[in-house]
Amino acid sequence: MEINFLALALASLSTLVVGAIWYNPKVFGTIWMKESGTPIEKMQGANMVLIFGMSLFYAFLIALVLQALVIHQMGAFGTVGGNVQDPQYIQFMEAHGTKFRTFKHGALHGFLSGLFFALPVIGVGSLYERRSWKYVLIAGGYWVVSCMIMGAIICGMK
Template sequence: MNKYYICFLNYKHNSMEINFLALIAAAFSTLLVGFVWYHPKVFGTIWMKEAGMTEEKMKGTNMIMIFGMAVFYAFLIAMTLQFLTIHQWGAIGMVGGDISIAKPSYAAFMADYGTAFRTFKHGMLHGFIAGLFMALPVIGTNALFERKSWKYTLVNGGFWIVCFMLMGGIICAWI
């Protein structure tokens, strides 16, 4: 086994390992939210009007490529969200990522706090914070320069806040 571990905690080995299944599930969750969020009976009609999108523009596009890239981008977001939702990253960061050089206090800390705040609810809280203070401002800034409306900003920003919450919950709780 490689001595450098990243991502989800493996409590049996007291190390960090990537849980790709959780990250992939979190990434795909954005498609599920999008299918509901952008449905015409929810925010889809508002989004189309505010984005200047028409049915004609949507025809003839490569939807497999679009959805594939959307999942890829969501996976990149999921990779970042794990650092924001899992507090135990701080402990592994304090030893530089190499637990083989960690002092016994690291193992003691992880034994005491290795599962602290590892719930869906806690992940959703951090996802909400990340969505509100990262995703919304990025979308809002782009909307300002693209001369998009506040409705456009709220529809798309709200989508990403909800996605970050769901992704954060999945990532934080999936041990």
Template sequence: MHINFLALLAAACSTLVVGFIWYNPKVFGNAWMRETGMTEDKMKGANMAVTFGVSVLYAFFISFILQFVTIHQFGALGMIGGDPSIAKPSYTEFMADYGSAYRTFKHGALHGFMTGLFLALPVIGVGALYERRSFKYTLIAGGYWVVSFMVMGGIICAWQ
């Protein structure tokens, strides 16, 4: 198993595409602005190159971890200590039989969904509770990450 950095980068960039759709005023953009107190004037003062760049960097960090959730073969690699050259012949046979099993977009999206629902959404929700944000905000921001994790997981898992 090797780390596919191109797939991780594509998955990270996919969060921008999802965000452009999700936070479009015709989708959840206006509701999100109301819930956060954001205005058009506040948005104009931001350095969007830095915002998008750091967003992709953070999403890359997420994609790096998502590969271990969505690609089960990393589990087999972990069982042998991460070095295939010291593995017993059974590892090589296992990988020959199952090396590309469950490497589909659909399977990755399923694991991305579960990770988003049971990890990202609660993290957003807990932060929102302490920041005194509304449940609507939690659903908008958390929903974005659930959908993003689905897309990211699908890309990472399918791209071999």
């Protein structure tokens, strides 16, 4: 099973698009800045090339993991140790092929990954950082939506 690097790159880029909308001052940006304690002056002095570059790198790492969560065939591939000549793998692929390789199915698994993994990770960190529930819902919600879109892209692009 080949890795679709174009899908991973597009999924990674989608996080910047979602972030531009999600953290826009007219959506959740103003509330997030207040809840995170980040003044506008601090944001204006940031190295945005570094921030966007590292954001893309981290999103790509997330996309690498998400592909194993949203593409069922990756599990079969891993079960046979990557041996595409294994008779069990061949039998599995003949029976199931690209079943469940849709944008909709990827969105479902991406959503579940965001809801049951990313949101709790944000929530736990926020407890120790003494962040508000508004912060948790905004930051965690961003990752739920982003994982959903990433999953759709990764699973839907064959």
